[in-house]
Amino acid sequence: MSIMSYNGGDVIAMMGKNCVAIACDRRFGIQAQTVSTDFDKIFEMGPKLFVGLPGLATDTQTVAQRLKFRLNLYTLRENRAMKPKTFMSVVSNLLYEKRFGPYFIEPVVAGLDPKTNEPFICSLDLIGCPMVTDDFVVSGTASEQMYGMCESLWQPDLGPDDLFETISQALMNAVDRDATSGWGAKVYVIEADKVTIKTLKARMD
Amino acid sequence: MRTNNMTPEWMDSEVSTGTSIMAVEFDGGVVVGADSRTTTGSYIANRVTDKLTKVADYIYCCRSGSAADTQAVSDIVSYHLDFLQSETQEPPLVRTAAHLFKGMCYQYRDQLSAGIICAGWDKKDGGQVYSIPIGGMCVQQPFAIGGSGSTYIYGYVDSVFKTGMTQEECMKFVTNSLALAMMRDGSSGGVIRLAIITQKGVERKVIVGSDIPRFYEG
Numbered sequence: 001m002s003i004m005s006y007n008g009g010d011v012i013a014m015m016g017k018n019c020v021a022i023a024c025d026r027r028f029g030i031q032a033q034t035v036s037t038d039f040d041k042i043f044e045m046g047p048k049l050f051v052g053l054p055g056l057a058t059d060t061q062t063v064a065q066r067l068k069f070r071l072n073l074y075t076l077r078e079n080r081a082m083k084p085k086t087f088m089s090v091v092s093n094l095l096y097e098k099r100f101g102p103y104f105i106e107p108v109v110a111g112l113d114p115k116t117n118e119p120f121i122c123s124l125d126l127i128g129c130p131m132v133t134d135d136f137v138v139s140g141t142a143s144e145q146m147y148g149m150c151e152s153l154w155q156p157d158l159g160p161d162d163l164f165e166t167i168s169q170a171l172m173n174a175v176d177r178d179a180t181s182g183w184g185a186k187v188y189v190i191e192a193d194k195v196t197i198k199t200l201k202a203r204m205d
Numbered sequence: 206m207r208t209n210n211m212t213p214e215w216m217d218s219e220v221s222t223g224t225s226i227m228a229v230e231f232d233g234g235v236v237v238g239a240d241s242r243t244t245t246g247s248y249i250a251n252r253v254t255d256k257l258t259k260v261a262d263y264i265y266c267c268r269s270g271s272a273a274d275t276q277a278v279s280d281i282v283s284y285h286l287d288f289l290q291s292e293t294q295e296p297p298l299v300r301t302a303a304h305l306f307k308g309m310c311y312q313y314r315d316q317l318s319a320g321i322i323c324a325g326w327d328k329k330d331g332g333q334v335y336s337i338p339i340g341g342m343c344v345q346q347p348f349a350i351g352g353s354g355s356t357y358i359y360g361y362v363d364s365v366f367k368t369g370m371t372q373e374e375c376m377k378f379v380t381n382s383l384a385l386a387m388m389r390d391g392s393s394g395g396v397i398r399l400a401i402i403t404q405k406g407v408e409r410k411v412i413v414g415s416d417i418p419r420f421y422e423g
Contacts, residue, residue, distance in 0.1 A: 008391070033391065037422050179244050205240075
């Protein structure tokens with residue numbers, strides 16, 4: 001039994017034309033048993049900055065709180081919003097501090113630069129190694145399934161509506177092939193002027 | 206313990222029909238039902254599995270546990286029943302099928318991982334349901350539930366069941382129970398497969414998608 005698959009859960013982020021999308025499933029389970037279906041793994045860290053924290057559920061909650069703490073202090077000191085790339089380094093630092101007793105989380109960051117609105121996505125492993133891509137990132141118990149879906153469905157320069165459809169189909173069909181993921185899905189589409197949050201009607205098994 | 210981290214966890218896991226299975230007796234026959242999920246570890250290898258296996262014209266079994274073990278055992282029982290039918294020139298009794306299952310599951314209890322519900326109709330005793338859980342005991346019951354998902358619905362079935370239900374009431378009972386189990390158990394899911402076995406024969410039904418009943422989803 002792997003610690004990373006004890007609770008189950010997945011996050012995908014995708015790059016679009018002047019927008020990004022990030023999506024997660026909503027299951028909270030203990031091994032095979034589903035306990036609740038409203039456990040979101042994506043947290044707002046800024047008006048256009050979101051982080052997804054799939055993995056062990058207790059660490060999802062703790063890391064979200066500790067990240068918000070560090071981000072708040074930065075915002076107070078610097079008097080400006082944090083860039084997504086900087087936030088990636090904050091996450092990396094927080095995780096590497098626990099190098100020999102890590103948080104069991106493999107985060108995904110998605111956002112737009114506060115000034116230029118340039119889109120940004122990245123993922124990190126549980127000890128903080130960052131990976132920046134220009135197409136998509138996936139993390140969670142159905143990661144192999146998500147990679148397959150993303151490689152087939154993603155194309156560059158998708159608009160917000162097409163990006164929403166693409167990321168939704170990629171996530172839904174991937175988690176339908178994983179026994180410890182699913183039970184609902186939430187999608188955030190982040191554009192320069194607005195953030196759209198949609199809850200998907202998904203299989204509840 | 207995982208010694209090899211290069212391949213995904215499901216490559217080293219046995220194929221299991223995690224499962225929710227159920228059978229209910231009514232006057233004139235039985236209703237048997239199952240979910241359709243087969244897993245290797247947490248990967249869903251088949252999401253439309255048929256776990257309701259025919260062992261004789263009027264006798265079906267619901268399989269849970271190791272997919273390989275239950276397929277092998279039901280193939281052998283099916284062969285024995287067919288042979289018996291040739292010898293006696295009569296359709297086999299449900300209790301005969303159940304006891305054949307029991308014989309194999311008990312004798313090889315240390316090597317097998319199989320939980321089976323054997324149900325059907327015969328001329329002598331009408332509709333019957335036999336439960337053969339892991340370990341190889343055999344017991345007849347008015348209704349039986351099995352598989353990993355069944356643990357979540359013991360309270361529900363005990364509160365809803367009543368004797369003297371009609372065929373339609375039994376179908377609704379099985380459908381609702383399996384829907385609840387599939388919702389809570391990660392190893393169960395997909396579609397609900399039903400088989401209604403009466404003197405007239407076997408009627409197969411599949412309940413998919415939005416036709417599956419939905420309850421509290423908090």
